[in-house]
Amino acid sequence: MNLEKIMTDLEKKHPGEVEYLQAVREVLESIEEVYNENPQFESAGILERIVEPDRILTFKVPWVDDSGKVHVNLGYRIQFNGAIGPYKGGLRFHPSVNLSILKFLGFEQIFKNSLTTLPMGGGKGGSDFDPKGKSNGEIMRFCQAFMLELWKMIGPETDVPAGDIGVGGREIGYLFGMYKKLAQEHTGVLTGKGRNWGGSIMRPEATGFGAVYFAHEMLKTKGLDFKGKTVAISGFGNVAWGAVTKVNELGGKVVTISGPDGYIYDPEGISGSKIEYLLELRASNQDIVKPYSYEFPNAQFHQGKRPWEVKCDVALPCATQNELGLEDAKNLIKNGVICVAEGANMPSTPDAVNAFLDHKIMFGPGKAVNAGGVATSGLEMTQNSMKISWTAEEVDAKLHQIMTDIHGQCVKYGKQDDGFVNYVKGANIAGFLKVANAMLDQGVV
Ligand code: NDP
DSSP states (O other): OOHHHHHHHHHHHSTTOHHHHHHHHHHHHHHHHHHHTOHHHHHTTHHHHHTSOSEEEEEEEEEEOTTSOEEEEEEEEEEEEOSSSSEEEEEEEOTTOOHHHHHHHHHHHHHHHHHTTSSOEEEEEEESOOOTTOOHHHHHHHHHHHHHHHTTTOBTTTEEEEOBTTBOHHHHHHHHHHHHHHHOOOOSOSSSOOGGGTOOTTHHHHHHHHHHHHHHHHHHTTTOOSTTOEEEEOOOSHHHHHHHHHHHHTTOEEEEEEETTEEEEOTTOOOTHHHHHHHHHHHTTOOOHHHHHHHSTTSEEEETOOGGGSOOSEEEOOSOTTOBOHHHHHHHHHTTOOEEEOSSSSOBOHHHHHHHHHTTOEEEOHHHHTHHHHHHHHHHHHHHHHTOOOOHHHHHHHHHHHHHHHHHHHHHHHBOTTSOBOHHHHHHHHHHHHHHHHHHHHOOO
């Protein structure tokens, strides 16, 4: 593999797509060895084909706000790789959304979905629409306008979107309603649906729960568990909420949550009714971080700062990409962190990841750690196809098993001679091999 040439060619073809190029480089670096050992990959042009999406749909989304003003946002769906199953990946509504961010997320999704052991290809989509401060009616009209274009490209056997940042149960409901009207079918075309119209129990909390199950497996390799551990978590969205809940259940103490404006440090731990309080604030579309410190005066709000300056045993970044940089990594290492597991997608910058690996800190990358979300979406697809619903216990047991299996695959391909597990390498190789072999079997298409 001539990595530098591949990257230079990609940079020429896709100038300025920083996040996408960063994600491709990270994967290629870790699979280089295994790629070179398999010359059939080179002759089938696997790398050149896997780094480019199968297709991208870009469309405008015109919608009318409550005052009658017309707005135009951009919508995207990227069908990245369908070698092992229908395209699968979330929709993100956030003003920062652009092609580079969605391509990075779609590329990562290929390997994440492969790791889950379920038959799902990689995709991603979304819009630069900002749901913050919008009324319920505005959200509904935007979702309907978005689906008016998207529905032509998706289907239960071709491409099954889900939620991501800014797209939760409410948005999936509005999107599904419009799809159903246009396609005249009630099928499992989206996941994250409501419980009484095809959704899987536990999907909302699955990503956070799965992330903690994975981190627990990491700790177990050192004979440790969450009991009595101090845990720093960033964000307080869907993923962070599930993670906070599960860490508490396993006996850990969560001392931070964060938002774009800063973080909360609560030395007494964020648990029980405090979580309920945060959920209420979130449901009312309000900022959650600052009000928490007014409600619970022993907690401190650190404006403009990130939680990684706090002393902790386990760090779970669960907010957004590139939210943990080199200085943050150095702080965590200095303060004795044992395990860092990424609930979000690519929250750690490449130099932060290298710092953890250089210091032999257990580091779990997002594509493995947060795969429980899409895995449970895969379980939702299965339930929809079979027209059945599993109980919470059944879904949780399957999720737990999948996370344990993913951890096992990372160890299989990432364990070094000195016993240290490089989870980044392990996840990338395990995810890549399955997709690359499927592409070989299916010819040049
Ligand atoms: P949400 O929108 O529910 O939550 C995101 C959280 O991060 C919010 O608390 C948000 O605060 C906060 N946040 C956003 N930007 C920043 C920032 N710059 N600094 C600090 N905090 C910030 O999204 P999810 O929880 O669904 O997703 C979080 C991450 O997990 C993303 O990377 C996503 O791709 C990934 N992921 C999600 C899955 C899922 O099932 N939902 C599955 C796999 C991965 P505020 O609300 O105040 O803006």
